[in-house]
Amino acid sequence: MDKALINEVMDSGKRVVRRGRTSLEDVHQMLRDGSCSVLSLDIFDTVLWRRVPRPTDLFAVLGRRLVSEGAIPSWVDAATFRRMRIVAEADSRERRGDLGPEVSLFDIWREMPTAIMLRGDIDFYVEAEIAEEYRTLVPDLDIAAIIDTAHAHSIPIILVSDTYFLQEHLDRFLDQPGLEPLKSARFFRSHEHGVDKADGLWKIVVKALGVLPGQIVHIGDNKRPDVTVPGKLGVRTVHFTRIGERYEPILRRERSPLEPFGPCAPRLDLTQGDFGITSLRAKLIEDAQLDEVAPDVACAWRYGASVLGPVLTGFAEWAARRAHEEGTSVLWCPMREGEMLSTLINNAALRHGLDVTAKPVWLSRHLTSVAALGVVDQDSIHTFMRRRHGMTIGGLLGILQLRPGDVPALSARLGTVLDNGIIADDVATALTESPALRNRIATTATATRERLLAHLRSVGALESGEITLVDLGWGATIQSQLATALELAGIEIKPAGLYLATDTRSTKVALRGLRLEGYLGSAGEPAEIVGPLVRSPEVLEQGVSSLCGSLLDFTPEGEPILAPIAGSASQIHARAALHEGVHSFQNEWLRYASEFSDWPAFDGGEVVQLGNILASSIISPIADEAAVFGAWEHEDNFGSDLVSHVVPADLLPAVPYLSPGDLGDLLMRDSFWPQVLAATDPKLAAAAEAVNSGAVPAEVFEPDVTDAETVLRYRTGDGKWHDGPKVPLRINRNGLSFARLNFEAFDATDISLAIPGCPALVRVDWIEATVTSGGHRLPEPLRWEHPGDFSGLVYAESTWLGGNLVEFHAPHSALWLPLAARAGAPVSTAAVTIAFAVLPQSLSGLQHRPPSGPRLARLTARAKEEYRAGGPLALAAGVARIVTRAGGPPPPPKEDDDDDDK
Incomplete structure (x- = not known):
């Protein structure tokens, strides 16, 4: 890889994707130079947005609260109440007849059955809904900045909204930090005038203001009432898109929060809201200048901002909180993932005022496995070899620092691949049949262990008497091997581990008495989240890893020796964009958290939602994600120089022959990410999605022949x-x-x-x-x-x-x-x-x-x-x-x- 290119990509002062909507920048300028006389704003999903995935999900939150307060019967669950509230509004509008479709919140609640209103008083239920709305509403900080500019330049502000809320309700909603100038704003409500924006309200607005339509600049999220209709009257408009074409496919694959991904998917309990994750991601994606960069860079940035960003932000907050609860002041994050993870954790700890610091440390499965070689016998050497896919005899001898002449029985077979148990047995026998060879291997293991310990001492990891690792996880292999290496060195430290998720292999580590915890899942459970993640972790691992080569060894002083960076120039650029997308989400999350004292902290309720975001991205990758990530190179990173593609070229011609069940039969060595392979054919991807979601039984793709x-x-x-x-x-x-x-x-x-x-x-x-x-x-x-x-x-x-x-x-x-x-x-x-x-x-x-x-x-x-x-x-x-x-x-x-x- 060209070093100049790597340096360019790794330059932290350069941003791959610009942020900020050009249209809003233009509005700021128009307000400053006086080229508009009135600033007009829509309210919901423009000035304010909700911390729920869809506006109607607020009713599920309300339903659960009313049940908990004994205000409605317990048999009315959140999903049922949501549907009842939606239908009640539709019935109320239809019942108005010649009076027009505009209704008030009181009108809607009159359509709800009195049998479920245990308090009897409609005022109570209207107030309950208003209170729940207020709890979930968040001012958009970018629109708040527009409001500040208008106020600073004495530009009048009006609010034009299709709403069933009364003026007193809107005043309450808008009593938020950063929105003080709106207290003098003029309101135009559809309920007040009996007509909505698409059918006459805009004519009333223009007439009431007494200005030319071209002197009004309106910002709103709904295409027809906020852009098309006022635009025909001459009003200058800005479409403040909330959920656009870049984001819709992501939400579709995640499914409705009240409708699980499939028969095996977790039911997402969002009756406390979604922490603002849905709307915050939408805002990030719409604000990003993705048309200005290459398509693969845009795709990678979007994946980082919409998938890995929220997941890793939650993981970082959890790790910082767990360390604080356990009295751990320093967390150690193994490289190459450690640079990003430590930055995210430190940001989270600072936000919550926790005395926790995360630091990167160089560790790898490969080096710790050598350092953990204690007993040198045929079984241990066989296990050591079989963990490494694609290793040759010559490569093995190099790792063990043996020359071909040291093992004459193997000197003629240096290129032989150790991919067979029988061959591995024979090689293990040749390496352990003499005391001299066993001693040489033990000496190599001891020397590697000493270099590893030198590195740990140089970064201060052995100073406090404890080591808590934070890593992506899976089998907790590094933690287990490090524990063995420390034990062999006579150092009484049992490493602990905080992981994004662990699979069933981690059970053996727990049985050793080593503490380990998983955020999204532990020991392979829940299978619907951990299973897809562990089966196809490539984009996550590369999306977190620093842009550097893998760890090969340490110098005697403990300095890391790294391999060259794998991957094409386009892959390096896309990975940098993905990293930037992750940080963009956390930065936006922390920006809102710092502005609002009641901003929710991740407290465990987010785990299922974040797990679904990540798992669904693996199960159902979008076509452009499949094209970008499927071409990425995958490094073995376990003592061999094996590099392969996420989607192997030899399977591409087989795509027309595949069924959804065939994807599940593929082994890791066949395809690292079978769903990306499926995404190359939209029909196969759709069939796989239908089977995964339970819409179509897998037997549809089986012949009518018993046990064939x-x-x-x-x-x-x-x-x-x-x-x-x-x-x-x-x-x-x-x-x-x-x-x-x-x-x-x-x-x-x-x-x-x-x-x-x-x-x-x-x-x-x-x-x-x-x-x-x-x-x-x-x-x-x-x-x-x-x-x-x-x-x-x-x-x-x-x-x-x-x-x-x-x-x-x-x-x-x-x-x-x-x-x-x-x-x-x-x-x-x-x-x-x-x-x-x-x-x-x-x-x-x-x-x-x-x-x-x-x-x-x-x-x-x-x-x-x-x-x-x-x-x-x-x-x-x-x-x-x-x-x-x-x-x-x-x-x-x-x-x-x-x-x-x-």
């Missing part, structure tokens, strides 16, 4: 067959099917694929196998897609019909792929992908069978395969088998039979 599965078996060098993975057979909206099957073996030579797992006609569009053979991953996958590729295969109780068509006669019918022959050596691991179309047939076998493919083409292709696999002798033996079997039916498959050709 695609099954893989593999044969090893000793001629024995072994059971491999299997996945359910599905037929998607395109009538297509997909299977991804991963297996590992020491010396696999062939695999059999029972593709449909039932009697069926199958069109096999392509089969691809990404394999590790001879200790090395082949640079290109093995592929079968042309008629010639299929004509030479072995078919067990199945028939090649020509081209890429195959008839499978029974559930166990299969075709065989000669992996070793194609790869040039036995295979240790493979990921096999099959894209196909299936037409299930009757289990009775009574249906008409189509003729098999041309026999000459079949024999020629089989001969080529025999020759490729074993040369002239194998070719001769194969011809003999073919001749012997030419006159009879295909024999049943046998585990030790090396050929079942017909």
